[in-house]
Amino acid sequence: xxxxxxxxxxxxxxxxxxxxxxxxxxxxxxxxxxxxxxxxxxxxxxxxxxxxxxxxxxxxxxxxxxxxxxxxxxxxxxxxxxxxxxxxxxxxxxxxxxxxxxxxxxxxxxxxxxxxxxxxxxxxxxxxxxxxxxxxxxxxxxxxxxxxxxxxxxxxxxxxxxxxxxxxxxxxxxxxxxxxxxxxxxxxxxxxxxxxxxxx
Amino acid sequence: xxxxxxxxxxxxxxxxxxxxxxxxxxxxxxxxxxxxxxxxxxxxxxxxxxxxxxxxxxxxxxxxxxxxxxxxxxxxxxxxxxxxxxxxxxxxxxxxxxxxxxxxxxxxxxxxxxxxxxxxxxxxxxxxxxxxxxxxxxxxxxxxxxxxxxxxxxxxxxxxxxxxxxxxxxxxxxxxxxxxxxxxxxxxxxxxxxxxxxxxxxxxxxxxxxxxxxxxxxx
Numbered sequence: 046x047x048x049x050x051x052x053x054x055x056x057x058x059x060x061x062x063x064x065x066x067x068x069x070x071x072x073x074x075x076x077x078x079x080x081x082x083x084x085x086x087x088x089x090x091x092x093x094x095x096x097x098x099x100x101x102x103x104x105x106x107x108x109x110x111x112x113x114x115x116x117x118x119x120x121x122x123x124x125x126x127x128x129x130x131x132x133x134x135x136x137x138x139x140x141x142x143x144x145x146x147x148x149x150x151x152x153x154x155x156x157x158x159x160x161x162x163x164x165x166x167x168x169x170x171x172x173x174x175x176x177x178x179x180x181x182x183x184x185x186x187x188x189x190x191x192x193x194x195x196x197x198x199x200x201x202x203x204x205x206x207x208x209x210x211x212x213x214x215x216x217x218x219x220x221x222x223x224x225x226x227x228x229x230x231x232x233x234x235x236x237x238x239x240x241x242x243x244x245x
Numbered sequence: 246x247x248x249x250x251x252x253x254x255x256x257x258x259x260x261x262x263x264x265x266x267x268x269x270x271x272x273x274x275x276x277x278x279x280x281x282x283x284x285x286x287x288x289x290x291x292x293x294x295x296x297x298x299x300x301x302x303x304x305x306x307x308x309x310x311x312x313x314x315x316x317x318x319x320x321x322x323x324x325x326x327x328x329x330x331x332x333x334x335x336x337x338x339x340x341x342x343x344x345x346x347x348x349x350x351x352x353x354x355x356x357x358x359x360x361x362x363x364x365x366x367x368x369x370x371x372x373x374x375x376x377x378x379x380x381x382x383x384x385x386x387x388x389x390x391x392x393x394x395x396x397x398x399x400x401x402x403x404x405x406x407x408x409x410x411x412x413x414x415x416x417x418x419x420x421x422x423x424x425x426x427x428x429x430x431x432x433x434x435x436x437x438x439x440x441x442x443x444x445x446x447x448x449x450x451x452x453x454x455x456x457x458x459x460x461x462x463x464x
Contacts, residue, residue: 084275092271102273103377106282113286171262194248195267
């Protein structure tokens, strides 16, 4: 899918910093260029992995700090978005653990209540159905599904980033798709029933 | 392998919903996120090699700028910490927007009319208690304490290291801890710690300051 990219003028590069090419070979994309071109993608990807809205901006920052530590993206068989998607998946995994710990610390079921509440009028039922189905997938399957099905990344690119044979990606996608479709049907039936009951 | 969106065998309703969902984007303030990222990277950066305006300001000024940038975050943290845990969680939950994705900008064509959506609330609210913003706010407090109560700064550093053992600012906290040791007059211990710190983080922005402190302690 197409993501909004910010104009270069929004993020002026500093002298000598991340001009998009590594000093040695010109095969490296620096973090500022990555941010300018892919920050919107990463934020949306984090959301689709189930990151709560209030945490997306923090995790977005962490993804690019990690990308910076890794020295930026090195051009190769993988695409930058598959690479950033893999970093985002790891960051989201850590975020999930932290949130779980905080909820336990707070001893409050408020967040669980929130996630189970009926959709408000302005929410799209279609979006709720899709997100509930996505939520049924384990994180790795969810990441593969979103990258391939929604973002259009190739299996070859995903395989290169994960360091697995492309057949493994096909297999994960196959399992993810089957699980997603089952969950989608359940979510559709449940929401339809609720909507029927809610009618005057 | 065909995508569900492109596969004619996919149920029409699902294909339409997936197409629409794929065009939606999370609502974040990218300019602010970029500014925050720059602050974090500057804190972690090697001693400035460029002659930018930023390079000429002092470390403490940088921290003040961070305090300004993350000011509302710090206030949010304080307000939340003064409340009971359940109230804190309520405060966070009450700020959670009900809709988290919005359609793309108008220039992106959509397959069909999207339902009305609500733009996500600003993230710079009490909900900013999470993650790196909280860690940055804590570092600003450590820096402030360092000026007049280095022992208290060290206590806060230890607490922060426990809270964020794999955080973004571990290195900066370790460096400030060594500076606090110098401030407490524990010169021998401080010197050993400083040398260890420099060996571990040779690119640290605190390196030159620590080298000065080591030299001063020898005199």
